[in-house]
Amino acid sequence: MSEHFENHDPNCGHDEAEHHIVGPATYAIIFGALLLGTAITIGASYLEMGPWNPVVALAIAVTKATLVVLFFMHIKYSSRLMKLTVGAGVFTFLILVGMSLADYFSRAWGQW
Amino acid sequence: MSTILTLPDQATARVPKRNYLTNENGLLSWLLTGDHKRIAILYLISITFFFFIGGALAGLIRMELLTPQSDLMASDTYNKIFTMHGVIMVFLFLVPSVPATLGNFMIPIMVGAKDLAFPKINLLSWYLYLVGGGMTLAAMISGGVDTGWTFTTPMSTHFSNTNVVTTGLAIFVAGFSSIFTGLNFIVTIHKMRAPGMTWFKLPLFVWSNYAASILMVLGTPVLAITLVLVVLERTIGIGVFDATKGGDPILFQHLFWFYSHPAVYIMILPGMGVISEVISTFSRKRVFGYTAVAFSSVAIAVFGFFVWAHHMFIMGVSNYAVLVFSLLTMLVAVPSAIKIFNWAFTLYKGSITFETPMLYAFGFMGLFTIGGLTGVFLGSAGTDIHLTETYFIVAHFHFVMVGGMLMAFLSGVHFWWPKMTGRMYPEKLSQLAAVVTFIGFNLTFFPQFLVGMLGMPRRYAAYPQEFQVLNVFSTAGATILGVGYLLPMIYLVWSLKYGEVAGNNPWQATGLEWQIQSPPLTENFTTIPIVTQDVYDYEWLERQKEHEVTHVG
Amino acid sequence: MSDSSHQLTADAGVTPHVHPPYQRHHFVSMEQQTETTSFGMWLFLLTEIMFFGGLFTAYLIYRNWYYPAFVAGSHQLNIFWGSLNTLLLITSSFTMAMGVWCSETKRQKGLIWSLIATLILGLGFLGIKTIEYKEKWEKHHIPGASFSWQGFVHPTPEELKNGDKALPEDIARKTEVYFSLYFAMTGMHAVHMIIGIALLCGMLAKAMRGGYMDGHIAFVENFGLYWHFVDIVWIFLFPLLYLISRHQ
Numbered sequence: 036m037s038e039h040f041e042n043h044d045p046n047c048g049h050d051e052a053e054h055h056i057v058g059p060a061t062y063a064i065i066f067g068a069l070l071l072g073t074a075i076t077i078g079a080s081y082l083e084m085g086p087w088n089p090v091v092a093l094a095i096a097v098t099k100a101t102l103v104v105l106f107f108m109h110i111k112y113s114s115r116l117m118k119l120t121v122g123a124g125v126f127t128f129l130i131l132v133g134m135s136l137a138d139y140f141s142r143a144w145g146q147w
Numbered sequence: 148m149s150t151i152l153t154l155p156d157q158a159t160a161r162v163p164k165r166n167y168l169t170n171e172n173g174l175l176s177w178l179l180t181g182d183h184k185r186i187a188i189l190y191l192i193s194i195t196f197f198f199f200i201g202g203a204l205a206g207l208i209r210m211e212l213l214t215p216q217s218d219l220m221a222s223d224t225y226n227k228i229f230t231m232h233g234v235i236m237v238f239l240f241l242v243p244s245v246p247a248t249l250g251n252f253m254i255p256i257m258v259g260a261k262d263l264a265f266p267k268i269n270l271l272s273w274y275l276y277l278v279g280g281g282m283t284l285a286a287m288i289s290g291g292v293d294t295g296w297t298f299t300t301p302m303s304t305h306f307s308n309t310n311v312v313t314t315g316l317a318i319f320v321a322g323f324s325s326i327f328t329g330l331n332f333i334v335t336i337h338k339m340r341a342p343g344m345t346w347f348k349l350p351l352f353v354w355s356n357y358a359a360s361i362l363m364v365l366g367t368p369v370l371a372i373t374l375v376l377v378v379l380e381r382t383i384g385i386g387v388f389d390a391t392k393g394g395d396p397i398l399f400q401h402l403f404w405f406y407s408h409p410a411v412y413i414m415i416l417p418g419m420g421v422i423s424e425v426i427s428t429f430s431r432k433r434v435f436g437y438t439a440v441a442f443s444s445v446a447i448a449v450f451g452f453f454v455w456a457h458h459m460f461i462m463g464v465s466n467y468a469v470l471v472f473s474l475l476t477m478l479v480a481v482p483s484a485i486k487i488f489n490w491a492f493t494l495y496k497g498s499i500t501f502e503t504p505m506l507y508a509f510g511f512m513g514l515f516t517i518g519g520l521t522g523v524f525l526g527s528a529g530t531d532i533h534l535t536e537t538y539f540i541v542a543h544f545h546f547v548m549v550g551g552m553l554m555a556f557l558s559g560v561h562f563w564w565p566k567m568t569g570r571m572y573p574e575k576l577s578q579l580a581a582v583v584t585f586i587g588f589n590l591t592f593f594p595q596f597l598v599g600m601l602g603m604p605r606r607y608a609a610y611p612q613e614f615q616v617l618n619v620f621s622t623a624g625a626t627i628l629g630v631g632y633l634l635p636m637i638y639l640v641w642s643l644k645y646g647e648v649a650g651n652n653p654w655q656a657t658g659l660e661w662q663i664q665s666p667p668l669t670e671n672f673t674t675i676p677i678v679t680q681d682v683y684d685y686e687w688l689e690r691q692k693e694h695e696v697t698h699v700g
Numbered sequence: 701m702s703d704s705s706h707q708l709t710a711d712a713g714v715t716p717h718v719h720p721p722y723q724r725h726h727f728v729s730m731e732q733q734t735e736t737t738s739f740g741m742w743l744f745l746l747t748e749i750m751f752f753g754g755l756f757t758a759y760l761i762y763r764n765w766y767y768p769a770f771v772a773g774s775h776q777l778n779i780f781w782g783s784l785n786t787l788l789l790i791t792s793s794f795t796m797a798m799g800v801w802c803s804e805t806k807r808q809k810g811l812i813w814s815l816i817a818t819l820i821l822g823l824g825f826l827g828i829k830t831i832e833y834k835e836k837w838e839k840h841h842i843p844g845a846s847f848s849w850q851g852f853v854h855p856t857p858e859e860l861k862n863g864d865k866a867l868p869e870d871i872a873r874k875t876e877v878y879f880s881l882y883f884a885m886t887g888m889h890a891v892h893m894i895i896g897i898a899l900l901c902g903m904l905a906k907a908m909r910g911g912y913m914d915g916h917i918a919f920v921e922n923f924g925l926y927w928h929f930v931d932i933v934w935i936f937l938f939p940l941l942y943l944i945s946r947h948q
Contacts, residue, residue: 056801056804056805057797057801058801059798059801062794062797062798062801063794065794066790066791066793066794069790069793069794070787070790073783073786073787073790073938076938076939076943077779077783077943080939080943080944080945080946080947081946081947082947083947088945088947089944092939092940092943093939095939096935096936096938096939096940099932099935100932100935100936103793103928103931103932103935104928104932106797107793107794107796107797107924107928108924108925108928108929114735116337116739117738117739117742120739120742120743120746121742121746123361123365123746124365124745124746124749124750125749127365127452127746127749127750127753128749128750128753128756130452130453131369131405131750131753131754131757132753132756132757132760134453134456135398135401135402135405135757135761136757136760136761136764137467137468137471138401138456138464138465138467138468139465139761139764139765140764141465141466141467141468142464142465144465144467146466260726261725261726262726263726264726264736264740265736265740266726268740326747330740330743330744330747331740333739333743334736334739334740334743337739338732338735338736338739339726339727339732339736364743364746364747365746365747365750366750367747368747368748368749368750368751368753368754369750369751369753369754371751372751372752372753372754372755372888373754375884375888376754376758376884379880379884383843383844384843384844384845385843385844385876385880385883385884386843386876386877386880387758387762387877387880387881387884392873392874392876392877393762393765393766393769393873393874393876393877394762394877395761395762395765398757398758398761401757402754402757402758405754670725675728
């Protein structure tokens with residue numbers, strides 16, 4: 036009866052994150068990308084793009100944050116559970132911001 | 148070798164000499180413990196202490212409301228009394244009640260682990276609770292708070308001259324206690340299950356606490372930042388909620404209720420988990436629709452994040468927001484209803500017995516259903532406009548929180564008391580207490596539905612004469628309810644020394660916690676179990692018992 | 701005898717396994733301990749996302765309501781200091797990531813220098829923040845009793861030359877909301893930096909004494925996660941606070 040329980044044993048799972056060591060080369064590339072992103076976002080703020088200014092700024096910020104999360108924080112090499120965890124956090128944050136903002140924007144729409 | 152269910156002869160059971168209570172001695176061994184079971188007991192004592200303070204405040208409220216005039220106390224004082232009652236009951240009793248006591252004690256055992264993932268964080272969580280509780284008491288003693296437990300702006304930020312800052316900071320600290328408990332549970336349940344313990348072999352108590360923990364981790368920080376902003380607004384005058392400076396008081400409510408609505412699910416979900424355990428044990432039947440109940444718990448947690456503005460229908464949010472939040476509120480009721488149906492179908496054709504935990508569970512099912520249904524009435528924006536800020540709301544949340552959650556807590560305490568202490572409580576007396584509580588509860592809170600519908604506003608010390616009769620009924624009920632709560636205090640403490648020895652499995656229940664000694668060893672298991680048994684496998688147990696053995700396997 | 705009545709046994713013939721001295725007794729393996737602590741750290745970071753989330757919500761709402769006031773307020777921030785701070789933090793994230801790599805590959809010197817670099821960059825950030833806050837104090841831009849919005853109704857000639865416009869009084873008053881959020885958000889961020897730097901000092905001290913070279917590097921890795929998170933918050937704060945429409 037003492038068969039192989041690897042499939043059921045949550046502790047016997049292998050996890051790439053523990054064995055995958057991200058090296059300096061990857062970090063350097065990402066660092067360069069972050070610096071580039073910073074330069075672009077500063078430059079873009081001096082351009083007149085109307086309503087697109089904040090969109091561009093946020094898009095760059097989200098890209099930079101994604102790079103940090105994936106590579107500096109190793110999520111790219113982590114288990115599905117870790118990816119899901121980060122996703123859950125981002126999702127809840129978006130619900131808070133999105134649904135609150137929806138109230139404020141829709142106030143301007145008047146009665147019905 | 149697989150797990151084996153044992154049904155030792157209760158008559159010859161003795162309290163084992165070596166257990167988590169006797170393992171180490173001395174005050175420091177308790178104050179510096181990492182043992183989740185000891186921390187659970189520390190929490191149990193602490194929350195009981197705060198429960199009685201909150202209960203005393205409730206008594207004062209009910210005494211004041213005996214007469215239509217504000218004669219027992221000034222209105223300002225009354226404001227402070229109901230505020231402190233709410234703050235203590237919500238943050239210092241209901242939120243930690245099942246998770247920090249029964250959850251802390253049972254979850255590691257139920258998943259087959261030796262402790263929670265982070266024992267030191269667990270202890271820190273208790274100390275944070277004490278600091279938060281202590282600060283709340285300090286605020287109470289030095290003048291109280293009168294804003295209502297909801298700290299609504301601009302009252303809390305500008306017009307109240309009571310200890311808002313102290314209380315706000317106190318709850319900030321207590322919130323981290325809650326966050327750390329939730330964090331611990333999530334990690335433990337994911338990472339420390341014993342071999343063979345798949346997600347769908349977990350008891351539903353674990354699923355419920357898991358769902359509540361998600362809410363604790365994701366929701367409580369928003370309360371934290373909201374309280375920080377209130378404190379800053381009140382002390383420095385930053386203007387973020389101040390209409391005269393361009394701020395929006397409604398923003399406070401958005402941020403506050405973003406936590407406080409999930410908070411009500413943090414409070415009720417662990418209680419629902421208890422009910423799943425108790426109903427299956429005392430109907431000798433597996434929970435009907437295990438998967439549905441498990442997923443419903445998580446669904447309640449997820450949907451619970453989408454409905455917060457139903458507390459704000461009349462506050463000035465846009466009509467479109469009202470529409471959307473009202474619709475989503477209807478949706479969130481569905482998983483709760485699914486659970487009630489599943490418990491009912493668990494009872495159907497079960498072998499039902501009426502031990503005390505089961506009595507409380509029956510109370511829960513009836514009262515939570517009423518409370519939940521009235522919640523649906525309130526979720527409908529049209530009715531809410533009439534009923535909000537009246538006693539209907541007060542009755543609604545007391546039905547779900549007291550008739551529901553508190554009964555579930557008492558059910559769980561009685562159910563697992565033999566496991567935690569090794570002793571049984573006096574059954575007849577406890578059944579009497581359960582019945583007294585049920586009667587007292589209904590007499591206290593049902594009239595409040597009526598009086599609310601008739602228009603009596605909440606949070607007022609004085610009310611129109613025509614509401615007095617129902618208020619008198621309510622106060623009378625409160626007295627009976629108080630007796631119902633005092634009785635367990637007395638007989639549970641009595642049972643520690645004089646109660647019948649419980650043995651490992653007095654209820655002959657399934658579940659890992661009933662396979663170990665009562666009280667458990669510090670390390671829970673002598674060897675880590677390998678789980679092959681299905682959860683709630685009462686049929687298998689019955690088949691084994693047919694052969695009249697006491698030692699099965 | 702209670703023990704014999706329950707037979708929850710593991711595999712027969714299990715040998716007592718050797719585990720590192722830093723493995724806690726409630727864990728069955730180092731792998732479990734490492735994954736667990738990492739997961740715990742991520743959950744804590746989730747709470748931080750939601751904590752700052754409240755502030756971002758407030759910011760986005762008021763920016764939408766009082767855009768001209770936010771533009772004017774943003775122009776009061778020094779873009780040089782802000783950009784430099786961003787550079788410092790991004791670099792410190794890089795050096796911290798290198799520190800984690802050094803601890804993973806047992807490079808003691810590399811770890812120590814990485815931590816020192818991270819510390820210096822972090823302290824530099826806080827130093828610049830101090831300069832900026834001091835400037836705010838001098839200009840009466842700290843919300844509360846001392847706040848003055850007069851400068852927005854009557855901009856200096858230099859500011860007018862840069863493209864700033866004189867604001868009507870009611871909008872000028874709303875700059876206090878902008879600065880409230882500026883201080884709340886950067887202040888909260890700075891608090892997290894200070895806590896991080898304190899932990900970093902402790903870690904550096906231990907590294908200098910030879911720590912983190914035996915495979916027990918969970919603290920370094922998890923601190924790295926915290927540090928990167930604080931960097932991410934700044935990655936959003938910088939454009940939202942400093943770069944509102946610099947073209948105007």
